[in-house]
Amino acid sequence: MEHATRDAAVLLGQARRVVVFTGAGMSAESGVPTFRDALTGLWRRFDAQALATPEAFHDDPALVWGWYEWRRSAVRRARPNAGHRAVAAIEARIPDSVLITQNVDDLHERAGSAAPVHLHGSLFAPRCAACARPAPAPDGVAEEPADGRRVPPPRCGHCAGLVRPGVVWFGEALPQEALAAAVEAASACDLLITVGTSGLVYPAAEIPHLAARRGAAVIQVNPDETPLDRVADVNLRGPAAQALPALVEAAWGGTDLRAG
Ligand code: BJW
C-alpha cells in the first residue's frame, strides 16, 4: 500500500466529523465529462465558461437549454462509480459526516448518499427564469435536435416565462441554505476530503481552505496538481474511483466497492 493511502487511512480512522467535498472529477469515471473537458463533439467550438452564464441564456435560450438537455441525457445514462460508493460508505460509517458537492448530477444520491449539499444546483430541478417557480424536468432522453444543439426551453405553467436549468451560473449567488450548511460543516469538521475539483471556482473553493483554517486535516484526491495541494495534508494522486475505495479499505478493511 502506498504511504499516502496509509497516512490518509490513519486520518480517516481517527476522524469523528468528516466533510467530503466533491467536484466534476468525481463523476469522470462514470463517463460524465468534467466541466473544463465538457465540450466535446458537437459542442467543441463553444466555451463552457461562457455558456454557463445568465447572459448566454438571455442571448440564446435554446442554445443553452439544448446544452443542458444534452448533459442531462448523458447523466441519466451514466451510473455511479466506485468512488461515489466509497463516499456513501464513509457516510454510513461516520454518521457525523456531510457531503458537499459542486456537481449538478445525481450520482451521489444514486450511490446511496442521502442528502448531499448541492452548492451549484441540479440538472434535475429546472425553474422559471421569471417567477422562480419550480418547473417539471422534461422526462426521457432529449430527442437529438435538428441542428444537433438548439432545444427551445419550455414555458412556465404560471407566468409563461422561460424555464431555465436549476443550476448556479457564473455571477449568480449560491443557494443560501446550501452555502450556509457547507460553511457550518467545514467549520466544524475534523477531516475534509476534497475529491476531483480544480479548486478554481469561488466561493465553493473556499470550503477546503476554511476547514484547514479551523484546524481540520485535509486529504485531496486528484490525479493532477491543483491550488488545493498546499492546504492538503495528504495528496492522493489518482482517480477517484480507485483512490477512494482504496482509502476506505485501508481505513476499515472489508467492503468491495469496486463491483456494481
Ligand atoms: C479527477 C478525475 C478523476 C479529472 N478523479 N479527479 C473570487 C476570486 C475570483 C473569482 C471569483 C471569486 N469569487 C467569485 C468569483 C467569480 C466566479 C469564479 O469563481 N470565477 C472563477 C472561474 C475565477 N464565481 C461565481 O461567479 C459564483 N458566484 C458568485 O461569486 O456570486 C457572487 C454574488 C453574490 C451575491 C449576489 C450575486 C452574486 C458562482 C459560481 C458558479 C459555478 N457554476 C458552475 C456551473 C454549474 C452548472 C453547470 O455545470 O453547467 O459550476 S462553473 C463549474 O465549475 C461548475 C462546477 O461545479 C465548478 C467547479 O468545477 P470543478 O468541479 O472543480 O470541475 P473542473 O472541471 O474545473 O475540474 C475537474 C477536476 O477533476 C480537475 O482538477 C481534474 O484534475 C480532476 N479529475 N478526472 C478525480 N477520475
Ligand code: ZN
Ligand atoms: Zn413563471
